[in-house]
Each structure stands twice: as structure tokens, then as C-alpha cells.
Amino acid sequence: MVGDCHATTRPLESQSVVNLLLVEDNLAEARLLQELLKGSLFSRFQLTHVKRLSEAIAQLQSGCFNGILLDLTLPDSTGLASLEALVQQAPNLPIVVLTNTNDNELAVEAVRRGAQDYLFKRQMNQDSLVRSLRYAIERKQSAQALQAANEILELRVQERTAELKAANEQLQREVTQRQQIQERLVLAQQAAKIGTFEWHIRSNAITWSAELEELYGLTAQHYDDWLAALHPDDRATVESAIWQAVSRGHGLDIEFRISSVPNETRWITVKSSLLRDASGLPQRLIGIHMDITEKKQLEAQFLRAQRLESLGTLAGGIAHDLNNILTPILGVVKLLPLKITNLDEQSQDLLKTLDNSAQRGADLVKQILSFARGVEGKRGYLQLKHLLLEVKRIIQQTVPKSIQVCLDVPTHLWAVSGDATQLHQVFVNLCVNARDAMPTGGELLIRAENHLIDQAASRRYLEAKPGAYVVVSVSDTGTGMSEAVIQRIFDPFFTTKAIGQGTGLGLSAVLGIVKSHGGFLDVQSQVDQGSQFQIFLPASQAAIAPPVAPGAELPVGQQQLVLVVDDELAICEITKATLETYHYQVLTASDGMEAITLFADHKDKIAVVLMDLMMPVMDGLAAITIMNRLKPDVCAIAMSGLTSKEAVARAKALGFQQFLAKPFTTEDLLQMLHQRLNSV
CATH class of the missing domain: 1.20.5 (Single alpha-helices involved in coiled-coils or other helix-helix interfaces)
Structure with a gap:
């Protein structure tokens, strides 16, 4: 394909020379054409004459022309085939076809296939030839210019279309992103129980979001509608804070209670901003309401x-x-x-x-210690169904006939690891309190159920951890409790009963026992609506063997030497007298330093060290560490009036093999000594 060097040629009138390629095998006719073109007044024509189509193609590949004069009858090509070959070789050059045949159909077909004009040799003169060439070149140039303009226009349309498409896609992405943000915002507001509001101060009209309609349980349209939903005890305080905020020109930031939903009180916090009109006067208060009931409960x-x-x-x-x-x-x-x-x-x-x-x-x-530190007790694998049946039997014997006792326990209740005696005390205590709260009769319901607490639900309770629990609920239809009473019911020595009817340690002991079992407790109560205590105990997957019960007869010693260490002289003396009565030899010390001195002198004879943990000068934990250095296999039993799990674990970690809780009986002391000496 020949490159077009005339695509942007100037108009014909301004050109000095018009180069033409003449394809004609007849020399006479070629000379005639040259003569006709010499006398042209409009342009000077320069002819390059060839006889064959192949020669014409060669010239087109090496030269630069403004047009072609083509005879359709050639030695190496005839008819329209010659035209098609030249159009293919030089599509941008105008071609004027010459023929001796007066055939209009052939002329029309030639123009259809790419020729710019068609001349009959016998009818041709100088004017017709020059005019035909001139118009052919100009038409070709115009067509090329139009094609170029169309291409440029099409390119610009494509570019603009691409820009619009990209802009539309970007806009669609932004719309989608904004929709997603809006959806997330709505979900966040719903999850956090947050709703927006707007208060028009002059008209007192209120508009708020669907979240607030659900939160308040009403559709507020006026300031007084919202004010009526507030808790009566908080209404005056909130109204005063609102008008202070408006008069001082700042937003409202306050917490209050609402009671628009029957039998339910919820805590709300409001954070808002004040907007002014053009004259600077307060116009609108806009902001959010958020439900903080769970936050208040956790606090x-x-x-x-x-x-x-x-x-x-x-x-x-x-x-x-x-x-x-x-x-x-x-x-x-x-x-x-x-x-x-x-x-x-x-x-x-x-x-x-x-x-x-x-x-x-x-x-x-023991009750005080159950509240204070929790007690370990004797743990075993328990099926609470049997324990609750026993509790129901006992309670039915003690409540008046006006109280109906009901038990609801599923067949496949999970097991727990616990002390049966302590848990029995917990459930009986709660049932007795429920009985006392129904002096005129009612219903006492004991219910047990399996319950799974997930991560989200665990946030409702301060001491809860995700996992499987057995929940035991004790509910009554009695007098209920106020919020102030609920805040104090677990305090030791606090009681709502008459003097002489309670020590105030019952619920304190309940709380301590439940905590020592790794569980937690929840209370729901309203005045005249009854109360519900829920005990959450971790479910157990494996059985725990209960400890072996001691024998009925008290074991006696065989004159083994026991070192008794306690800063309480009375404890040392009575323990010494007791052990000597039951055939032991005894050394006593009043603190850790004295005990170490005695142990160093008699370490080969001392069979057991019985030592208090809390003593002046040097306590039992420090003393046992030194004794272990003097005799690594020392046999030692710790004594303490505090029996927390932490204290027991620390004593055993530092070298004590057993733990004897004060106050202990003679049976407790002799059984533990016998067990310890026989295990060495």
C-alpha cells in the first residue's frame, strides 16, 4: 500500500504544478493528452506516462502524484480490474477513467468502484479534460477532509463517551458507597439504640427518627408529648436543664429515665447542639437520644x-x-x-x-467467710434436679397453704461441679426469702434450664464469661423490692426483716457460695410485682469424685513429734494438750523465727509442722520456705482463719501439703494428722 503524500494538498488554483500519472498504452493518445493539458490557463500539469498497469503501480510506489488518468484497456489489464488495482494501491488519489467506449453503465460502475470521473476520448477537449481533473482532485480532497473530520469527530465522541461512562461509574460507586455508609449508620444506630431528634423551639414541634419512636414507644409531635414520657422524678430536672441550655446558648447534655413503656424504666442520655437564626436567637435543638440502660446496670x-x-x-x-x-x-x-x-x-x-x-x-x-472470700467446700458431680426436688420437699413443709410451690426442671438438665450442701443452702435461703415476701400467699416457682451465654450476652453481666450454664431461678409474686433495697441486699448484716427474725447474712452467704462455684447472680424485682433471683452455675462436662469421708473413730498417734506454730497462745496450748492426750509429742512456737530455730534443732525428729499463716515477725509462708531449704521433704499443714481459694493455693504452692481451716474441731485435727502421716 502506497502512502498518500497528497492527503493535505492545497487547492488546485494555488498549486504551481499538478503531477499526474497517465496510464495509456497508445502513444498517440498520450501525446494528445499532453498537448491538451499544456495550454491550461488554470494550472500547469506535469505528466508521467506509463503503458502498463504494473508500471503504474511501480510509479505509485516511488513517486508522488495529485491524480491518475487511466485507460481501461491495457496490455496487462483490462476493464474495471485496472481501476480496482489502482484504488487498492492508492486509495487517496483521484482517478479519471478514459475509454473509447460510449458505455454509460460502465461509467456508472467505474464511479461506484472508486473513480472520480469518466471521459470519452472522442468527445474530450481541453476544457472538459481540465475541468474533469480539477473537479476530481477537489472532490477527492473534500472527501478526504470530510473523512478526516468524521474520524476526528468520532474519536472525540468516543473520548467523551468514555469520559461520561467513567464519570457515571464513579458516580455510581459514590452512590453505592453512600448507601452502604447510610445502611451501616442505620444498623449502628439500631444496635446502639441511638435515634436522632430535632426540636423547633418556637413552635415546640418535635421530629425524631424511627429508632426513637421504638425506644419511647410513642410518636412524639410536640414538646409536651416527649415531656410526658419522662420519669416523674426526673421531669422537673430535665425541663430546667433544657431551658438553661437554651437561655445560655449551648446544647443539652443530660441523662434521665423514661417510663413511657408500662412496667419498664429505661435510662436515656441526650447530646445535642443549639442552632440560631439569622438574628442570633435560638431556633432549633438537634442531636441524639441513646439508650444507656445496660450501661447503668453494669455501673x-x-x-x-x-x-x-x-x-x-x-x-x-x-x-x-x-x-x-x-x-x-x-x-x-x-x-x-x-x-x-x-x-x-x-x-x-x-x-x-x-x-x-x-x-x-x-x-x-463460715457464713461471713462465704460472703467475704468464698469457700471451696467438698465438690462433686451434681445433678441439680435431685437437689431441687429435695429443696421443694423441705419448702413445702414450711410454707403456709396459701403459697403454691412449683418446680420446673427439664429432663436433660446439664450437670454442675459443686458442693451439694452449699448449693442446698443457697436454694433453701432464696426460697425462704421468697416465702417471707408473700405473707398473704402467692406462687413460689423454682425453675432450672440449660443456657448458653455468648460474647454479646456476657456483656450484660459484670462477672459473666461466655459458655454453658445451668440457670436456677427462684421467683415469687410477693411484695418486691425498690431499687434502693436491691442495691443493699447483699451487704452483710443488712436485712429488711424485723429485729430477731434474721441476721442479714443469708444473701451475703448466697453470693459468696455462688462466686466460689464460678457462677454469678442476677436479681430482678419491682415493688408489688414480685422478685426473681437467677443463679448461673457453669455446666460441667466430667464427673468429679467426692472426697472420702473420714472414719467414725478418732485416730491416735504413736508419739510422733508435732511442731505447732501460732501467735495465739490459747491455740498453741489447747492444741498441745489435745495432741498429747491422743498420744503425740508437741513443740510450740509463737512466730516464724522461733519455729525455724526449733525446726533446725529437731528437724530429724519432727514428723509434722502445724503452722498458722498469719503471724507477726515472720508469717507461715515465709517460714515454710526456709524450712524447705533445711529439709526439702518437710511434712507441713497450714492453719488459717481465712479459707479463700487463693490462700489455699498459695500455701500449697510454697510447700504446705494440707490446709486446716479455723476454727477446727478435735476430729478435724486428728483426722488430718492421721491422713498426712499415713501418706508419707
Whole structure:
């Protein structure tokens, strides 16, 4: 294909020379054409003459022409085939066809196939030839210019179309992104229970989102509609805060309660901004309402946990001192009948009274410790169904006939790991409280169910962890409790009962026992609407073997040497007397330093060290560490009036093999010594 060097040629009148390629095998006719073109007044023509089509194609490949004069009868080509070959070779050059045949159909077909004009040789003169060439060149140039313009226009249309398409796609992406953002915002508002509002101050008209309609349970259109939904105790405070915000020119930021939904009180926080009109006067208040009921509940649980922790620390200290007082009393009560064999009946009765009173004191201290630190107890694999059946049987015997006791326990209730005695105490305590809350009768319902707590649900409770739980609910239809009472019911010694009808330790002990089992407790109550206590206990997947019960007879020693270490002189003396009565030898020390001295002198003879953990100068934990260095296989039993799981674990980690909780009885002491010595 020949490149077109005449695509942008100037108009014919302004050209000095017009180069033409003449394809004619007849020399005479070629000379005639040259003569006709020489005398042209419009342009000067320069002819390049060839006789064959092949020569014409060669010239086109090497030369540059403004047009072609073509004879259709050639030695190497005839007819329209010659025209088609030249059009294919030089599509941008105008071609004027020459022929001796006066055939109009052939002329029309030639023009259709690419010729610009058609001349009959016999009718041709100078004017017709020059005019034909001139018009052919100009028409070809115009066609080429139009084609170029069309191509440019098409290119520009394509570019603009591409730009519009890209802009449309970008706009569609932005619309989609905004829709997604809006959808996420709506979901976030629904999840967080947030709704938007707008208050027109002058007209008192209110508009708010669907979230607020659901939150308040009404469609507010006026300021007074919203004000009526507030809790009566908070209404005056909120209204005062609103008008203060408006008068001072700032937004409203406040928390309050609403009671628009029957039998339900919810906490709301409002954060808003004040908008002014052109004159600077307050016009609108816009912002959000957010439901913070769960946040308030968690805050209350957290504050209650902090208060209980402080009370627990105090109660634990008191319990420790009481245990040190009760331990020698219980020891003396058991030892006196052995030392004094001829006691009269009245003295024996007095000792029994003393024993019972001391034991009641010890039980009271255990309740305090259950609240303060939690107690480990004797754990086993429990099916709560049997335990709850026993609780129902006991409660039915103690409640009046006006109270209906119902039990709802599924067949396939999960098992728990726990102390049956302690959990029995928890459920009986709750049932007794429910009975006392229904003096005129009602329904007491005990229900157990399997319950799974996921990550989201665990956030509702301060001490909850995700997992499987067995939930035991004790519900009543009694007098209920106010919010102020609920905040204090787990405080030790707090009671709503009359003087002499309760110690105020029941629910404190319940809380401590539940915590020691790895569970938590939830309370729901309203005045005159009844109460519901829910106990959440972790479900157990494997059985835990209960400890072996001790024998009925008290074991005696074989003159083994026991080192008793306690800063309470009374405990040292009564423990020494008891052990010597049951055939042990005893050394005593009042603190850790004295104990280490005695142990260093008699370490090869001392069979067991019985040592208190909390002592002045050097406590039991520090002393046992040094004793282990003197004798790595020392046999040691820890004593303490505080029996928390943490204290037991720390004592065993530092070298104590057993833990003896104060106040202990003679049976407890002798059984543990026997068990420890026989296991060495």
C-alpha cells in the first residue's frame, strides 16, 4: 500500500504544478493528452506516462502524484480490474477513467468502484479534460477532509463517551458507597439504640427518627408529648436543664429515665447542639437520644461489687480474729471431758451448751467467710434436679397453704461441679426469702434450664464469661423490692426483716457460695410485682469424685513429734494438750523465727509442722520456705482463719501439703494428722 503524500494538498488554483500519472498504452493518445493539458490557463500539469498497469503501480510506489488518468484497456489489464488495482494501491488519489467506449453503465460502475470521473476520448477537449481533473482532485480532497473530520469527530465522541461512562461509574460507586455508609449508620444506630431528634423551639414541634419512636414507644409531635414520657422524678430536672441550655446558648447534655413503656424504666442520655437564626436567637435543638440502660446496670453492678469487696475485706478480717477465738474454745470443750472424768450432770450440760454456742459462732463465721472470700467446700458431680426436688420437699413443709410451690426442671438438665450442701443452702435461703415476701400467699416457682451465654450476652453481666450454664431461678409474686433495697441486699448484716427474725447474712452467704462455684447472680424485682433471683452455675462436662469421708473413730498417734506454730497462745496450748492426750509429742512456737530455730534443732525428729499463716515477725509462708531449704521433704499443714481459694493455693504452692481451716474441731485435727502421716 502506497502512502498518500497528497492527503493535505492545497487547492488546485494555488498549486504551481499538478503531477499526474497517465496510464495509456497508445502513444498517440498520450501525446494528445499532453498537448491538451499544456495550454491550461488554470494550472500547469506535469505528466508521467506509463503503458502498463504494473508500471503504474511501480510509479505509485516511488513517486508522488495529485491524480491518475487511466485507460481501461491495457496490455496487462483490462476493464474495471485496472481501476480496482489502482484504488487498492492508492486509495487517496483521484482517478479519471478514459475509454473509447460510449458505455454509460460502465461509467456508472467505474464511479461506484472508486473513480472520480469518466471521459470519452472522442468527445474530450481541453476544457472538459481540465475541468474533469480539477473537479476530481477537489472532490477527492473534500472527501478526504470530510473523512478526516468524521474520524476526528468520532474519536472525540468516543473520548467523551468514555469520559461520561467513567464519570457515571464513579458516580455510581459514590452512590453505592453512600448507601452502604447510610445502611451501616442505620444498623449502628439500631444496635446502639441511638435515634436522632430535632426540636423547633418556637413552635415546640418535635421530629425524631424511627429508632426513637421504638425506644419511647410513642410518636412524639410536640414538646409536651416527649415531656410526658419522662420519669416523674426526673421531669422537673430535665425541663430546667433544657431551658438553661437554651437561655445560655449551648446544647443539652443530660441523662434521665423514661417510663413511657408500662412496667419498664429505661435510662436515656441526650447530646445535642443549639442552632440560631439569622438574628442570633435560638431556633432549633438537634442531636441524639441513646439508650444507656445496660450501661447503668453494669455501673450499678460494678459499684456494688466494689462495695462488697470492701465489706468483704472487713468481714474477712473480723472472721479471722473470731476463728482464732473460737478454735481454743472448741478444743477445750472436747478436751475437758477427757481430763475431768467425774463431771456431774449439770457440768456436762454446761459443756454441751458451751459446745453448741461455740459451734453456732463457728457457723456464723463460715457464713461471713462465704460472703467475704468464698469457700471451696467438698465438690462433686451434681445433678441439680435431685437437689431441687429435695429443696421443694423441705419448702413445702414450711410454707403456709396459701403459697403454691412449683418446680420446673427439664429432663436433660446439664450437670454442675459443686458442693451439694452449699448449693442446698443457697436454694433453701432464696426460697425462704421468697416465702417471707408473700405473707398473704402467692406462687413460689423454682425453675432450672440449660443456657448458653455468648460474647454479646456476657456483656450484660459484670462477672459473666461466655459458655454453658445451668440457670436456677427462684421467683415469687410477693411484695418486691425498690431499687434502693436491691442495691443493699447483699451487704452483710443488712436485712429488711424485723429485729430477731434474721441476721442479714443469708444473701451475703448466697453470693459468696455462688462466686466460689464460678457462677454469678442476677436479681430482678419491682415493688408489688414480685422478685426473681437467677443463679448461673457453669455446666460441667466430667464427673468429679467426692472426697472420702473420714472414719467414725478418732485416730491416735504413736508419739510422733508435732511442731505447732501460732501467735495465739490459747491455740498453741489447747492444741498441745489435745495432741498429747491422743498420744503425740508437741513443740510450740509463737512466730516464724522461733519455729525455724526449733525446726533446725529437731528437724530429724519432727514428723509434722502445724503452722498458722498469719503471724507477726515472720508469717507461715515465709517460714515454710526456709524450712524447705533445711529439709526439702518437710511434712507441713497450714492453719488459717481465712479459707479463700487463693490462700489455699498459695500455701500449697510454697510447700504446705494440707490446709486446716479455723476454727477446727478435735476430729478435724486428728483426722488430718492421721491422713498426712499415713501418706508419707
